[in-house]
Amino acid sequence: MSAVRHMCRLLTAILATAVAIPLSAQVAPGSAPEPDARAAGERLALRGAQGIAACSTCHGALGEGSVRAGIPRIAGFSRSYLALQLQSFANGRRDNKTMSPIARKLDDRQIEAVSAYYARVTAPPALMPSRPDERQLERGRILAMVGDEGLRLQACINCHGPAGTGEPPRFPYLAGQHRAYLVSALKDWKEGKRKTDPSGNMNEIARLLNDEDRAAVAAYFAVQAPPVPAEERVNIPMGSIERPTRPAAASMATPKSTKGIGVEQGAPTTGGNQGPGGGSGAGGNASRSGSGGDQ
Amino acid sequence: MATRLPETDVVLLGVGLVGSILGRELTKAGLKVVGLERGEPRFTVPDFQGPQIHDELRYSIRKALMQDSAKETITFRRNADMVALPVRRWGSFLPGTGLGGAAVHWNGQTYRFQDSDFQFRSRTVSRYGKGFISDDILAQDWGITAAEIEPYYDRFEYLLGVSGKAGNIKGKKVEGGNPFEDPRSRDYPTPPMKEPYGSAMFRKAAAGLGYHPFPQPSANLSQPYTNPEGMRLYTCMFCGYCERFGCEHFAKSSPQTVLLPVLLKDKNFTLRTQCHVLRINLDSTGKQATGVTYVDPMGREVEQPARLVIVGAFALNNVRLLLLSGIGKPYDPKTGEGVVGRSYAYQTMSSAKVFYDESVNINPFMRSGASGTVIADFVSDNFDHGPHGFVGGAYIGEVMSNGRPIEFHPTPPGTPAWGGEWKRAVVRHYNHTSVLSVHGSSVAVKSNYLDLDPTYKDAWGLPLLRLTFDFPQNDIKLSAYITEKAKGIARAMGGQQVSAEPRKPPYNITEYQTTHNTGGTVMGNDPSTSVVNRYLQSWDVPNVFVIGASNFPQNASYNPTDTIGALAYWAADAIVSRYLKSPGPLVHT
Numbered sequence: 032m033s034a035v036r037h038m039c040r041l042l043t044a045i046l047a048t049a050v051a052i053p054l055s056a057q058v059a060p061g062s063a064p065e066p067d068a069r070a071a072g073e074r075l076a077l078r079g080a081q082g083i084a085a086c087s088t089c090h091g092a093l094g095e096g097s098v099r100a101g102i103p104r105i106a107g108f109s110r111s112y113l114a115l116q117l118q119s120f121a122n123g124r125r126d127n128k129t130m131s132p133i134a135r136k137l138d139d140r141q142i143e144a145v146s147a148y149y150a151r152v153t154a155p156p157a158l159m160p161s162r163p164d165e166r167q168l169e170r171g172r173i174l175a176m177v178g179d180e181g182l183r184l185q186a187c188i189n190c191h192g193p194a195g196t197g198e199p200p201r202f203p204y205l206a207g208q209h210r211a212y213l214v215s216a217l218k219d220w221k222e223g224k225r226k227t228d229p230s231g232n233m234n235e236i237a238r239l240l241n242d243e244d245r246a247a248v249a250a251y252f253a254v255q256a257p258p259v260p261a262e263e264r265v266n267i268p269m270g271s272i273e274r275p276t277r278p279a280a281a282s283m284a285t286p287k288s289t290k291g292i293g294v295e296q297g298a299p300t301t302g303g304n305q306g307p308g309g310g311s312g313a314g315g316n317a318s319r320s321g322s323g324g325d326q
Numbered sequence: 327m328a329t330r331l332p333e334t335d336v337v338l339l340g341v342g343l344v345g346s347i348l349g350r351e352l353t354k355a356g357l358k359v360v361g362l363e364r365g366e367p368r369f370t371v372p373d374f375q376g377p378q379i380h381d382e383l384r385y386s387i388r389k390a391l392m393q394d395s396a397k398e399t400i401t402f403r404r405n406a407d408m409v410a411l412p413v414r415r416w417g418s419f420l421p422g423t424g425l426g427g428a429a430v431h432w433n434g435q436t437y438r439f440q441d442s443d444f445q446f447r448s449r450t451v452s453r454y455g456k457g458f459i460s461d462d463i464l465a466q467d468w469g470i471t472a473a474e475i476e477p478y479y480d481r482f483e484y485l486l487g488v489s490g491k492a493g494n495i496k497g498k499k500v501e502g503g504n505p506f507e508d509p510r511s512r513d514y515p516t517p518p519m520k521e522p523y524g525s526a527m528f529r530k531a532a533a534g535l536g537y538h539p540f541p542q543p544s545a546n547l548s549q550p551y552t553n554p555e556g557m558r559l560y561t562c563m564f565c566g567y568c569e570r571f572g573c574e575h576f577a578k579s580s581p582q583t584v585l586l587p588v589l590l591k592d593k594n595f596t597l598r599t600q601c602h603v604l605r606i607n608l609d610s611t612g613k614q615a616t617g618v619t620y621v622d623p624m625g626r627e628v629e630q631p632a633r634l635v636i637v638g639a640f641a642l643n644n645v646r647l648l649l650l651s652g653i654g655k656p657y658d659p660k661t662g663e664g665v666v667g668r669s670y671a672y673q674t675m676s677s678a679k680v681f682y683d684e685s686v687n688i689n690p691f692m693r694s695g696a697s698g699t700v701i702a703d704f705v706s707d708n709f710d711h712g713p714h715g716f717v718g719g720a721y722i723g724e725v726m727s728n729g730r731p732i733e734f735h736p737t738p739p740g741t742p743a744w745g746g747e748w749k750r751a752v753v754r755h756y757n758h759t760s761v762l763s764v765h766g767s768s769v770a771v772k773s774n775y776l777d778l779d780p781t782y783k784d785a786w787g788l789p790l791l792r793l794t795f796d797f798p799q800n801d802i803k804l805s806a807y808i809t810e811k812a813k814g815i816a817r818a819m820g821g822q823q824v825s826a827e828p829r830k831p832p833y834n835i836t837e838y839q840t841t842h843n844t845g846g847t848v849m850g851n852d853p854s855t856s857v858v859n860r861y862l863q864s865w866d867v868p869n870v871f872v873i874g875a876s877n878f879p880q881n882a883s884y885n886p887t888d889t890i891g892a893l894a895y896w897a898a899d900a901i902v903s904r905y906l907k908s909p910g911p912l913v914h915t
Contacts, residue, residue: 178574180371183558189376189574190563230561232575235550 068140072148075141083136086145089129095154101211106154107260109200113146119227126224150262156207163210163250171251174244175205184239187248190232195252199261207257213249328619328627334360334596337618337632339603339647342427343887344638344873344894346581346589347482350555351898352634353594355906360630361595362620364602365424369582374430374572382730386570391431393421393640397785400642402835404796405773406659412782412790417836419672419843420570421640425599426581428640428841429887433569433695433727434545434578436488437884438479438892441472441508442707443767446880449707450717459717463800464669464770466879469851469860472508475892478899480511482891483543486579487551487559490514490543504540506702519548519562524688524760525699527680528724531818537701542725543888544696545579555588566728568695578695601628604786606635606651606870615653615870621786633909634869634901637847638894641876645670645776645846646791654847654857654866657775659794665857667776669845670793671881672833674720674766674801676809678816678826681738682758686821689757690729698725701815704808705883706767716803718767719883722812726761736761739825760819764812766805766829768844768881771798776846797831805829842886844878849893851913859913861900862893868911873897 077092079085090096094106105113119125120134137145163171173179175195178186188195190202197204205213219225220237228234240248258264335357338345342363349359368374384390393399393416401410422428442449447465450458459465492513493503500513518541521529529539546562553559562577576583589595600623607616607629617631637644648654648666657668682688700723702708711717728734736759737751779792809828816824850856853865862877864870873894875886882889904912 176375178371178375180369183370183576185371185560185574185576186375193377230563231550232560232563235558235560 068144069147069151071141072144072146075145076148080141083133083141086149090149091154093152093154094149095157096209096212098157098160098209098211101209101215103212103216104154104157104208104257105149106152107258107262108150108197108203109261110143110146110150111200112203112261113149114142115227117142117146119225124226126219151260153260154257156257157209157253159254162254167247167250168254170244171247171249174240174248175251179239182239184236187252192258195255196258197261199264204258205252206255208252210246210249210253213252214245217245217249328629330629330631333617333631333633334358335632336360336634336636337630338362339606339618339635339637340364340427340639340643341425341581341597341599342422342638342640343429343581343891344427345636346426346585347485347891347894348636348638348871348873348898348901349595350585350589350592351895351902352636353589353592355902356594357634357906358594359596360632361597362601362603362618362630363425363597363599365422365599367425367597367599368430368572369425370572370574370576374574376574379571379574380565380567382567382732385431385567386730387732389416389420389570391422391424391570391572392416393423399784399790401779401782401790401792403792403794404832406794410779410782410792410794413835415836418834418839419841420838421642421841421843425597426586430572430580430582431570432545432578432580432887433885435696435725435885436483436486436490436543436545436888437721438507438510439472439882439884439889440506440706440708443882444468444470444472444475446717450711453707454712458711460800462771462773463717463798464772464855464880465717466669466770466848466850466855468849468877468879469856470849470896475889475896476508476511478892478895479888481895482888484515485553485555485584485891486545487515487547487553487584488543488545488579488888489516489519489541489548491518491541493540502540504702505538506705506708514543515553516548516551518542519544519546519694519697520564521699522564522689522693522697522724522726524680524690524726525697525724527760527819528762528815529699531815531820532699532701532722535815535818537703537815539699539701542696542698542700542723544694545887546573546694546696547577547579553584555585557584557587559583562694562697564692564694564697566691566693566730568693568727598622602786603647604650604788606637606647606653606867608652608867612652613867615867634905635871637870637872638874641843641846641874642776642791642793644872644874644876646778648847648857648864648872649776649778649791650788653864653870656777659772659775662772665848665853665855667846668855669770669848669879670774670776670795671768671770671844671878672795673768673840673842673881674718674797674805674829675839676764676766676805676812676827676829678762678764678809678812678824679736679738680760680762680816680819680821681736681755681823681825682760682821684754684758687757688726688729688760690726690734690759690761693726693728695727696725697727698723700725702883704811714803714807716800716807718769718801718804718880720764720766720804720808721883722762722764722808722815724760725763729756738823760821762812762816762826764805764809764828765840765883765885766801766808767883769798769800770845770848770880771800774798796833797829802829802831842875842881844875844881844886847872847874847876848879849877850879853915859911861904861912862897863900863905863912865911865915869909871897871901 076086096102096104120130175187192198195205336359338361341361403410491503532539601620603620615635654666655664657664705719735752741751774795778789782790805828813826847857
């Protein structure tokens, strides 16, 4: 991560663009919800509607969830992630006896509105009833940050973002999520009660974890600082050289990951002097030579 | 003085794709096998995990997984009148190193060559007549047919779990697959990958022009898969960091993900990493190898006696090892005699770009190493070469593999190469450009070859390999014709502007093109034009087998890895079922 960040600082306009586009390109047109919709979302979240309990009854006004009851923290998940979960509860791709009946009562506009509301709220980190033991935390850290070759298990952060702070809009944050919820979510993945990963990888991964590893990885993420809302991170206008206004996490530790392998040949270089053809199968810089390449 | 170790049955030179397959097959046959790998050991966990593996600067620009050119490189010149100079930084191609070899950082494009590739000379002559192939071209048959090698392709593809769509199962054409492929015994192990948007537009345009688009066969998997070795692979996430990187998801087939965990558990197998082989040792007759001498990680010379030597390094290093060991007669371009280093070939790459308006989002960062859609209408001998005066072909495809920020900066012709205008153009076009690849074959010609450099030496004092290469006229013609066809498809893809330029000489070794270096230890049925027989056994030293892209008598239109894997299984089968029963030449002349 540090190398990537360093690179970010080195490169200006071009890199900012390249980073910005992947994020902004995936946000639906008409990005900012209308004030009416936001108000509707807030009403639904805090007061409910006819026949629909207020979300805040369980998830809290700030989306903080409940440590004890194992109710997930939903504050600051991306709108599209939240909406997809509600749609999935309704159509059976997520199977949950509390959420499925509620989701079935929501229409598309209500789903959009309440997702927009919780995508923008910030909840404080939860207070842990007791700190997990260090051995368990260390096992959790290894699974989260590095993986386990013997199990053929990859690190959680490969998809869930550096230090588990999420890779919005699609991949939810795990850092700061409640332990009991993470354990039950992993069980649901394992048992096929969640079918929202089209790659099937989450189901596969959950099957590789035994009870102890599930508990360890959940404990590790539960004691990490949660990130700021996804929408506050996706804020670099296309083509600008601005940087994000807030870092991804309030206290994001530098991942104690691996150092990598191999040699770094040649003199230090910057992106500018690669000459034509650096871009491999994508055709690279070779706008004038017209050359393509692959490996 | 070298330390002499106890004799082993087999020694592997290189533990990459070939070494892993041979190691597995020969230990299964009960032999004791020592694998010598000059690079580092490395595994999916912890070495390829995020976020560090997505460090474009480290892996793609500084080429962290590639052979260390400060210790060992090649020298290069375009023709025999020039003085070759050492390549200090890899450019045009990237020789890998380390456990798993280049199959760790490949893209996963997994194509079979066609029968018209294997029987290149005889089928060209029978279709177009004897005079059709120009005199400077060393067109040769491989000594095998597509039907003979099919079961080995099949085995290798099921090892990898390749995601694709068959076009011809046992002679029956299948809609949606490659209609030009030779019969395969069954469908791919997993269905094709998801088709990216740019590829879908290519498909529509190509089909509209009467071509036959099909999904690119990919060793980045479309779904979880358990291979016959019991290894479980997972689904590719389209992360855009495939070639030049290891895969963090266990989704790209590599020795680490498909075979090594099983092999390393075998008590008959010993892996020694950071062991750099200097030479294969021969007995006093020069007809029998006695083992190898290598430098261990402490810098000590070690002799490993072995009854059977498998040379399975990168193509260029296979050639160099034979030259350094005095196995086979080196090629002399002046007389045309000799075979080691002869028939070096490459790949003739070009591209076409489609520049769209800003409403079309290509999302180039959301790609797999081998996703995309291609046509084989101009591959190999799938079209009439008669009017064109060249041999060979190319596939055309929208097979973009990444949109990485340092490397991918598409701009239309006429854009300045730097400055504010360039930056604005990159911003404008980054997400709205689709690139088509034209992946062309390469003929071997008399003037392109490999030998030992007379001046420059490696870190161990041994001569570097010298590459003498420029693009043959045949391939320039090929590129001109097929790039124009690609441009026609690009125009039909509905962009605002199209650019395309065919490959032109001179060959530029500093510009990345492809790591498909072939030839130098070619296979065949005639010892005067090949280094190894059809079972990849040295004609001169029968207990040495040389396996890799160095066996290709010329390079075909498709990517080479599937054929290397198939040849590895083919040779392993010949060793186990025939050579071990009666060690000695498998082919008599």
